[in-house]
Amino acid sequence: QAKRRADYQPPAFSIATVDLHITLHPTETKVVSTLAIARNGAHNAPLVLDGDGLELNAIAVNGEALSEEFYTLGDNTLSINSELDTFELVITTTIAPEHNKALEGLYLSGGAYCTQCEAEGFRRITYFMDRPDVLSVYTVTVVADKSIPMLLANGNPVDKGDIGASSHFVKWHDPHPKPCYLFALVAGDFDLLTDSYTTSSGKEVALELYVDKGKKSQGVFALESLKRAMKWDEDVFGLEYDLDIYMIVAVDFFNMGAMENKGLNVFNSKFVLADQESATDDDFFNVESVIAHEYFHNWTGNRVTCRDWFQLSLKEGLTVFRDQQFSADMTSALSNRIKHVRVMREHQFAEDASAMSHPIRPEEVIEMNNFYTVTVYDKGAEVIRMFHTLLGPDGFRRGMDEYFKRHDGQAVTCDDFISAMQSATDLDLTQFARWYSQSGTPVISVEHKIQNDDNDDVIHTFTLSQHTPATSDQSEKESLYIPVNIEIIDDEGNTYTDNESMIQNGMVILNAPSMSFTVNAENASLTPVVLGNFSAPAKVENPLDTASLLTIFKYAKDPFNRWDAMQTLYDRCIKQIEDAPGCAISNDIWEGIKQAIAQEQSNLELLGECLVTPSFETLCQSRSNINVSALSKARKAFCDQFAQALEQELLQVFNNIDAASYSYTQDAVNQRRCKNVVLAHLARLPQHEGAIVAQFDAADNMTDTLGALRSAQHCNSATFDTLMARFEATWNHDPLVLDKWFALHATQNRDDIFATITMLCEHPQFAMSNPNRVRSVIGSFAFYNSERFHALDGSGYKFVTDYLLKLDAVNPQVAARIVTPLTQWQGFANEHQVLMKQQLGRLLNHKGLSKDVFEKVSKSLAYD
Ligand code: ARG
Ligand code: ZN
Numbered sequence: 022q023a024k025r026r027a028d029y030q031p032p033a034f035s036i037a038t039v040d041l042h043i044t045l046h047p048t049e050t051k052v053v054s055t056l057a058i059a060r061n062g063a064h065n066a067p068l069v070l071d072g073d074g075l076e077l078n079a080i081a082v083n084g085e086a087l088s089e090e091f092y093t094l095g096d097n098t099l100s101i102n103s104e105l106d107t108f109e110l111v112i113t114t115t116i117a118p119e120h121n122k123a124l125e126g127l128y129l130s131g132g133a134y135c136t137q138c139e140a141e142g143f144r145r146i147t148y149f150m151d152r153p154d155v156l157s158v159y160t161v162t163v164v165a166d167k168s169i170p171m172l173l174a175n176g177n178p179v180d181k182g183d184i185g186a187s188s189h190f191v192k193w194h195d196p197h198p199k200p201c202y203l204f205a206l207v208a209g210d211f212d213l214l215t216d217s218y219t220t221s222s223g224k225e226v227a228l229e230l231y232v233d234k235g236k237k238s239q240g241v242f243a244l245e246s247l248k249r250a251m252k253w254d255e256d257v258f259g260l261e262y263d264l265d266i267y268m269i270v271a272v273d274f275f276n277m278g279a280m281e282n283k284g285l286n287v288f289n290s291k292f293v294l295a296d297q298e299s300a301t302d303d304d305f306f307n308v309e310s311v312i313a314h315e316y317f318h319n320w321t322g323n324r325v326t327c328r329d330w331f332q333l334s335l336k337e338g339l340t341v342f343r344d345q346q347f348s349a350d351m352t353s354a355l356s357n358r359i360k361h362v363r364v365m366r367e368h369q370f371a372e373d374a375s376a377m378s379h380p381i382r383p384e385e386v387i388e389m390n391n392f393y394t395v396t397v398y399d400k401g402a403e404v405i406r407m408f409h410t411l412l413g414p415d416g417f418r419r420g421m422d423e424y425f426k427r428h429d430g431q432a433v434t435c436d437d438f439i440s441a442m443q444s445a446t447d448l449d450l451t452q453f454a455r456w457y458s459q460s461g462t463p464v465i466s467v468e469h470k471i472q473n474d475d476n477d478d479v480i481h482t483f484t485l486s487q488h489t490p491a492t493s494d495q496s497e498k499e500s501l502y503i504p505v506n507i508e509i510i511d512d513e514g515n516t517y518t519d520n521e522s523m524i525q526n527g528m529v530i531l532n533a534p535s536m537s538f539t540v541n542a543e544n545a546s547l548t549p550v551v552l553g554n555f556s557a558p559a560k561v562e563n564p565l566d567t568a569s570l571l572t573i574f575k576y577a578k579d580p581f582n583r584w585d586a587m588q589t590l591y592d593r594c595i596k597q598i599e600d601a602p603g604c605a606i607s608n609d610i611w612e613g614i615k616q617a618i619a620q621e622q623s624n625l626e627l628l629g630e631c632l633v634t635p636s637f638e639t640l641c642q643s644r645s646n647i648n649v650s651a652l653s654k655a656r657k658a659f660c661d662q663f664a665q666a667l668e669q670e671l672l673q674v675f676n677n678i679d680a681a682s683y684s685y686t687q688d689a690v691n692q693r694r695c696k697n698v699v700l701a702h703l704a705r706l707p708q709h710e711g712a713i714v715a716q717f718d719a720a721d722n723m724t725d726t727l728g729a730l731r732s733a734q735h736c737n738s739a740t741f742d743t744l745m746a747r748f749e750a751t752w753n754h755d756p757l758v759l760d761k762w763f764a765l766h767a768t769q770n771r772d773d774i775f776a777t778i779t780m781l782c783e784h785p786q787f788a789m790s791n792p793n794r795v796r797s798v799i800g801s802f803a804f805y806n807s808e809r810f811h812a813l814d815g816s817g818y819k820f821v822t823d824y825l826l827k828l829d830a831v832n833p834q835v836a837a838r839i840v841t842p843l844t845q846w847q848g849f850a851n852e853h854q855v856l857m858k859q860q861l862g863r864l865l866n867h868k869g870l871s872k873d874v875f876e877k878v879s880k881s882l883a884y885d
Contacts, residue, residue, distance in 0.1 A: 338401020
């Protein structure tokens with residue numbers, strides 16, 4: 022069942038043009054596809070087309086109906102036996118969008134037709150060579166009843182008119198050859214926001230944003246974000262848009278975030294709609310970042326696409342890196358970096374440690390949709406970031422220019438990208454390329470030895486070593502080429518250089534199993550500050566004492582390191598409580614934290630982030646054999662002590678932030694962020710419950726409303742329940758806002774949690790067929806309600822499994838996402854593992870299990 026990267030074969034035929042004539046109907050949509058086929062080279066293999074769930078009505082070659090002896094209809098293929106080297110093939114099929122609940126191919130989302138073809142959804146629309154290296158020019162005619170006024174497809178509209186009294190059509194032409202995964206069609210009745218953008222070379226582009234009726238004002242921010250992204254790509258990469266029109270459609274039913282279809286992006290409405298009342302600062306951030314991401318794909322993905330799906334990171338890692346750089350420029354570099362590092366530590370490291378471990382360029386795939394992962398996307402972006410770090414911004418830009426010069430209009434591989442980057446640098450990138458083939462999280466260990474030399478000078482020897490533990494998919498690991506940002510400081514903040522000049526521009530290249538350098542310092546005590554700005558996707562083992570961690574916080578130049586030092590300190594404290602439950606954290610640690618707070622009073626961005634204690638998921642990555650309840654209790658005990666010991670300081674921070682009137686600007690975001698982080702700490706002290714209710718009552722924006730609700734999760738349950746009921750009464754009409762309410766309920770650590778979740782699933786706004794709803798209820802429970810999900814009576818695992826058995830029959834892609842926490846049993850104590858595997862076994866034995874869930878569950882059970 023698995024496909025391997027090594028088995029790639031170039032396509033046996035090419036398809037220069039595709040002419041689609043699609044007559045929409047909920048249960049009988051007619052698709053007439055006219056293909057210009059040409060044999061590639063001399064061979065006599067048949068033309069094999071992919072198809073899935075299609076009703077075949079007719080086949081014609083060069084205008085003549087094809088008789089049955091010349092074609093074979095398989096389960097998922099249609100093979101045409103023709104001796105001709107070039108011919109016109111016309112295929113007519115029928116599909117039923119209304120019955121399509123997997124949301125792949127053509128489906129109905131709340132009354133509107135839309136498509137999702139990446140990775141392999143086009144085969145659910147018509148028979149085709151459904152692979153990214155077949156590029157064609159598309160002409161698409163969409164026909165529908167006049168009750169559906171807007172008919173959209175890729176490219177430019179070239180014709181429209183009536184068909185009889187009740188139907189109409191619009192014809193679209195996209196001049197840029199593209200793979201079929203970038204095909205899109207949307208038809209419905211929307212509110213339309215229009216704007217325009219003039220590119221740097223003076224071309225005027227019409228911008229159109231389609232949203233549900235009545236939601237026009239919630240689309241303004243997305244449209245503004247789009248213009249910022251268009252400008253940024255011109256400024257930073259010299260890349261301009263290439264069609265006359267750019268359309269974005271927001272739909273409610275969507276499996277992922279959004280899709281970069283050429284000239285016609287389709288978005289999960291969650292990443293389009295935003296306004297002060299209904300969207301948090303995080304929502305605004307995500308809208309801007311996803312709008313930019315899909316826009317940036319126009320060059321990194323569409324103009325230059327992937328040869329095969331094993332190369333997915335070619336476009337996704339690169340485009341995530343580009344959207345991260347954009348967001349950092351639009352908002353703030355530090356908070357962005359912290360956000361990305363949290364994703365890496367909470368999710369990507371966990372994936373590396375699991376049975377789904379894979380390199381950013383996977384070797385073997387059963388269901389491609391399972392490989393839209395944090396590894397391919399986020400670790401992929403970290404690898405691109407290392408190119409950027411090693412080559413510098415100018416070198417990176419030269420490499421990018423060369424990449425487009427060589428490959429515009431082509432379907433290429435990650436090796437092609439590496440080779441373009443190689444052309445822009447004197448560094449030898451051969452070893453660096455291993456990041457594409459080796460999976461797993463490297464661990465960088467730091468060793469510090471102190472000796473006196475003959476002159477009684479103190480010589481510090483620092484040794485950096487790397488080691489990548491074996492992963493489920495690879496037992497042997499080799500040394501990687503790792504850029505390690507490093508500072509050596511003493512306890513007064515002076516910086517030291519090494520005697521060997523291995524530190525260049527604050528960076529050491531660790532490209533061997535280990536390497537050492539020395540630093541001379543008269544009587545100084547030195548602290549190595551390692552992996553500044555998270556310069557590589559690695560873990561660090563640096564045995565520093567509390568005093569050194571606080572020194573880093575105080576003096577390190579790199580703000581990321583300063584934040585990270587506090588995280589390490591908190592992690593240590595929690596470990597201490599795990600080892601000796603009931604113990605109290607010593608006063609000098611609280612004093613150190615108080616000083617840190619005092620030092621950063623005016624830097625609310627860093628202060629806010631430094632007051633966030635590590636999540637349960639992050640803590641799991643530095644532990645093994647985890648007993649969930651013990652770790653959660655230790656974390657909670659630490660947070661309680663934190664609130665008690667720092668109450669006065671926290672209150673002072675809270676009271677010093679005066680809420681100016683609302684705006685979505687970086688300063689205001691930092692203020693709200695810091696204030697809400699502090700409020701969540703204070704919520705652990707009953708005397709501050711009033712502040713939470715007061716904030717809830719006074720809030721004029723969703724960030725503060727939700728901040729109050731999140732804090733109320735720590736209050737007594739009556740207060741929480743009251744606020745939640747009020748929230749529901751206010752927002753009952755708005756499903757995207759209600760998702761936040763669903764998620765808060767689902768992550769409550771309460772005895773009646775299953776009754777609550779059952780109640781949520783019966784809520785009038787809930788539907789199993791809507792991925793956003795399912796993610797906010799079942800996904801939140803499985804991913805973030807760790808104590809209840811991991812309950813040692815097995816009830817959490819069983820509940821999720823029961824649900825997945827039903828969901829899998831409706832939407833396998835979403836089911837396969839939510840099964841993830843169950844498959845990641847490796848880090849947990851044996852009692853957990855036994856129960857988790859029991860439920861995985863139930864899934865595996867289920868008749869008719871999708872290959873999506875099968876791939877993840879079978880791998881997980883086979884890993885030991
Ligand atoms: N290319 C899209 C993006 O990253 C993701 C679409 C993936 N869809 C899927 N069903 N696997 O912007
Ligand atoms: Zn993408």
